Amino acid sequence: TFDPLIIREAIEFEMSRNGQVFFINNRIKNIHELEDIIKREVPDARIAVGHGQMDPAKLESIIIDFVNQEYDVLIATSIVESGIDIPNANTIIINNAQNFGLSDLHQLRGRVGRSNKKAFAYLLAPPLHTLTPEARRRLQAIENFSELGHGFHIAMQDLDIRGAGNLLGAEQSGFIADLGYEVYQKILTEAVNELKNDEFAELYHEADEDNKISGENFVDDVQIESDLELLFPALYIPNDSERITLYRELDNMEKESDIMQFTERLEDRFGKIPPEGRELILVVRLRSIAKTLGIEKVVLKNGRMSLFLVTNSESPYYQSKAFDKLLNYIQKYPRKCELKDRNGRRSVSIQSIPNVETACMVLSEINGL
Known part of the structure; x- marks a missing residue:
């Protein structure tokens, strides 16, 4: 708690080893009262006062003089929180510490201990039982996490206290x-x-106009089902965790440039990619084109490709250019295409699709119509 005796002992000890003291008080209104208290308790101390409402030139002069060790104590607001590196200042006293955020306290504490001298940080606050639970947790956290490298723990504690x-x-x-x-x-x-x-359709009217050009905005993700062998064989990538990491990386890709770079890295590390691995990589391209065409699900089984369209039959997708492209392809190849509508679920079935590469070629052709 705020005690003139503690303040006097802290300042006198620091002065006895030719050090300097930061005294942080975030209220300008009573900052000169603190100056009077310190003058009374430590008459020999050379004291300077600095805060953000001062003339910039005067404030700069005070800080430079403090750096040059012309003052023993700098009474200031939290303006010293960042950007000031004074190795000779190794004691900081923070008044009303309960009013500071946890990150602020951590930053202020970091102003001392920047040399080979042991540093001290005094947090002055009312008795803990009189504080709010959040303020009490902040002070306890800054006390508990005082070792080098504890910044991450403080950040997590701050996130936990404030919420995200x-x-x-x-x-x-x-x-x-x-x-x-x-x-x-x-x-x-x-x-x-x-x-x-649904609820905010009017606000996104312009986005709906764009949807008439592409079906991509109607589909969030495209499911791929297949009876083909699509994998990186254990003989090609022996480490299980390595394969899982590569599968995850591949699953998050969308751009063609990412696929090309991934393929190059894979060949550089493991050698020539086997056919089933190349087919797996092509799935990313297949999914990307299918999303552009407004296809929710692609099934590759028994040499046939089934394209399942947007489930909502009243969706504006069925008036979009993406759907028109599908219809144009069906009209172009009526013998190998079939438009189905079973239990309200619309799909297009296309014959003679033996692998993912052929499926990509067909969808690219549809997209180009």
């Missing part, structure tokens, strides 16, 4: 832990798009 909003805060963290971040993001994106298309 509804999406990643305590209310939702359990769901993220159960589902995984990627799946949670997909569900969240679907929910946002659903609101865009």
Whole structure:
């Protein structure tokens, strides 16, 4: 707690080893009262006062004089929180520490201990039982995490105390832990798009106009099902965790340039890619083109490709140019294409598709019509 005796002992000890002291007080209104208290308790101390409302030239002069050790104590607001590196100042006293944020306290404490001398940080506050639970947790955290490298723990504690909003805060963290971040993001994106298309459709009228050109905005993700062998063989990549990491990296790709770079890195590390591995890589391209055409699901089985379209039959997708492209392809190749409508689910079945490479070629052709 605020005690003139503690302040006097802290300043006298620092002065006895030719050091300097920061005294932080974030209220300009009573900053000169503190100056009087320190003058009374430590008459020999050379004291300077600095705050943000002072003339910039005068403030700069005071800071430079303090750096040059012409003052023993600098009473200041939190303007010293960053950007000031004074190795000779190794004691900091923070008045009313309960009013500072955890990151602020951590930054202020970091102003001392920047040389080979042991540093001290005094946090002056009312008795803990009189403080709010959040203020008490902040002070306890800054006390507990005082070792070098504890900045990350302080940041996590700060996040826990303040919360990170509804999406990643305590209310939702359990769901993220159960589902995984990627799946949670997909569900969240679907929910946002659903609101865009239904409840807030008028606000996104311009986006709907763009949808007439492309079907991509109607589909969040494309499912791929196949009876083909699509994998990196264990003989090609022996390490299981390595293969899983590469599968995950491949699954997150969308751009053609990313696929090319991935293929080059793979060949550089493991040699020539086997056919089943090349087919797997082509799945990324297949999914990207299918998304552009507004296809929710692609099934490659028994030498046939089935394209499942947007489930909602009243969706504006069926008036889009993406759907027109599909219809044009069916008209162009009526013998190998079939448009189906079973239980309200529309799909296009295309024959003679033996592999993913052929499927990519067909979808590219459709997209180019």
